Amino acid sequence: MQFFKDIYNLFFPELCLACATVLTNNENIVCTSCRFELPETHFTKQKNNTIEKIFVTRLDVVEATALLYYKKGGLVQNLIHNLKYNGHQEIGVFFGEWLGNEILSSNRFKSLDYIIPVPLYKKRLQERGFNQVTLFGKKLSNILDVPYKDSVLIRETESVKQSKKSRLERWQNVNHIFKLTEKNSFKNKHILLIDDILTSGATIESCYNCLKQIENIKISIATMSYTK
């Protein structure tokens, strides 16, 4: 089998999904050099980290983390682009396994009851065919032994392009775009809300406000990446 795999790879070499160099036989998804260059935040083990500080005056979040720093033109941007637009869902699995193990060894994010993704708008989901955080969430679910629930929150409208708006406009834009489908089974539960990129926190804040309609719900946050 290895022989056929080698021949196949000769014609269709597997490329690093961060830097596009040819992967060797024992490399998977990213090359060894990228694996060590990926900019880790180390937020998972850190109390009062940058993300928790973003939310501290706005939301009552139990704990929050992001795995990597996202920079324009950087390796993480390439990975997330390949995940979202080139169908490389294995990148979500890769991030989920990495962050899941980080959480396990952190002594934080204890007593989670459910993992819930920031949902995509239905039309966007149909276009793309998948939510880019689904396999990330399922891998986290598998490693942390916490059920993954993607039916509790739905997105009612598509937010327009965020980048040229002020923070206030962004906030108004994303507020009230999510809707709850059920409340009862999440009463008194601690949920981990997950997304791909955390920027201003406006999307997360909007999901948070929606989930807070549930009695005594506790919310933690985990994203693949964070950009300043």
Ligand SMILES: [Zn+2]
């Ligand atoms: Zn690479």
